[in-house]
Amino acid sequence: MNSRAILAILRKDLLDSMRNYQVILMVLTPIILSLLFTNVMSGSKTSAALPEIGVISSPQQPLIESLIGKGLSKKITFYQNRHDLESAILEGRVRFGIILPEIISSRNPKHQSVTLLYPPHIPDFGVETLKSVFEAEIRSQLGMTPQPLPFEFKVEAVAGSSSNANAMADSMFPMLMVMAMGMVGFLALPMAIVEEREKGTLNAVFLTQIKTSEFITGKSMFSLFLAVTTIFVMLSINRKWGDNSGYLVLIIFSGSLMTIFTGLIVANFAKTQAAVNAIGTTIFLFFQMIPSLQHSSDIVRSAAPFVPSTYIFSALRKAMFLDLSKVTINDDILIIVTLTTVAYLVAHGVYRFKQADK
Incomplete structure (x- = not known):
């Protein structure tokens, strides 16, 4: 067995991994999450x-x-x-x-x-x-x-807005809705765009007279339909529609669009499906876990206001289970709509620049 050949291959892989952000993300993500869970679990033994x-x-x-x-x-x-x-x-x-x-x-x-x-x-x-x-x-x-x-x-x-509110519903159901938004926006949409890039059809689209806003709208329509339909079915079969359905629909549409516009940005920088897996999964995990664990430790609580999904999770929970005369939901919705607008403007700028290069 040629040990020099083996060491040469190992050295090449190490150097490639140091230059490959996908590998770095895949390594750092479980480390950071392990620290997060360790802090949460060890906190249960302290004040x-x-x-x-x-x-x-x-x-x-x-x-x-x-x-x-x-x-x-x-x-x-x-x-x-x-x-x-x-x-x-x-x-x-x-x-x-x-x-x-x-x-x-x-x-x-x-x-x-x-x-x-x-x-x-x-x-x-x-x-x-x-x-x-x-x-x-x-x-x-x-x-x-x-x-x-x-x-x-x-x-x-303290009375809520629905008689079926319980510990599982309060924590799990909004979390599953946030999960549906994240999976479509951060993973499914970027995967589809990268696949089009690999086939060469994406560049063909940019060679036409299509406007950037038209491209973003067209690419967002199916993903929005997929995310909204998934969540609406979840709400319907579990009979979770309540008195605040108008607020709930607005939150679902705004939150889904936020993840979709972010996914468009990810797809522009992730050139391969492996890159989408690395970047999209990392964003998705933090998007999903931070709001669910925000009350479990001081570290997560301090980080939660900087994660957009915190406001989506909070607004969904309020609209579904709480009496809106006793809580404030407008602030959450305003932040969600503002962040969605910012995500759209960034995506518009990114793809307009990309289109100008063609």
């Missing part, structure tokens, strides 16, 4: 994984001071009124809320009440666990034995 708490009370309330003393200061957010607190719970900015009187005392129990607010999808055992934890903390503060508490402890769900 970073404890749920965020929304509070209506004075910061000097003894119970709040006790929680802060236990290292939960970063997990407590104060709100001025119940409407803001309920909105924060529904939007996922806090996991649950608690309304406390200024002073909890056993001397004047008649006019005291503690209210625990939780999202509608939390199961009963989860609610009972939350109640037990707070009840134990209050008893510890008052130095009480297991006699009845000197106040009324209310536990109330």
Whole structure:
């Protein structure tokens, strides 16, 4: 066996891989994702994984001071009124809320009440666990034995917009819709364009008098039909259409177009199907995972606002499951439409320059 020939081939492959961004992306993507998951899973053993708490009370309330003393200061957010607190719970900015009187005392129990607010999808055992934890903390503060508490402890769900909302629907269904958008925009469309380039038909199109806007519109039509049809079928067979269908349709169309215009940009720079796989899959994975894991760790939460799919995921969840009188959806839609417009303008500029070279 010729070891010099083997080493020469190995050296050539190493040098080629260093110049090939596809190989670098394929190597870096699982490394970055592994770090992401490690941070998420290790956080479950630390205070970073404890749920965020929304509070209506004075910061000097003894119970709040006790929680802060236990290292939960970063997990407590104060709100001025119940409407803001309920909105924060529904939007996922806090996991649950608690309304406390200024002073909890056993001397004047008649006019005291503690209210625990939780999202509608939390199961009963989860609610009972939350109640037990707070009840134990209050008893510890008052130095009480297991006699009845000197106040009324209310536990109330923050109402959503649909009775079928649950933990699986809230997290999985919008995620699957985002997945459908990403697969069509980042993978299927660029693959088709690269295949046309390899056959030589794409260059033939640019030699005609077609305008850049006409080319983009023509290339986007089938992909938009594919993505929208897929999502509409998902919604229909699972009976997820609700009172906010108008918002839902707008989000679906805007989000799908955003991924399609981005896919057109990817297809311009990815010259082969292997390059599309490397670039498109990398974009798709982060597009898909960041919004789904945004509440799992501080690192993902800080990165989420810079990922467009965060706003698509948030708007879909609000339109499908939440009461829009208690949450704000217009900001999400405005950001989605703005990013879609920017993606179109970039794609238009890229293909206009490409057409000018022909």
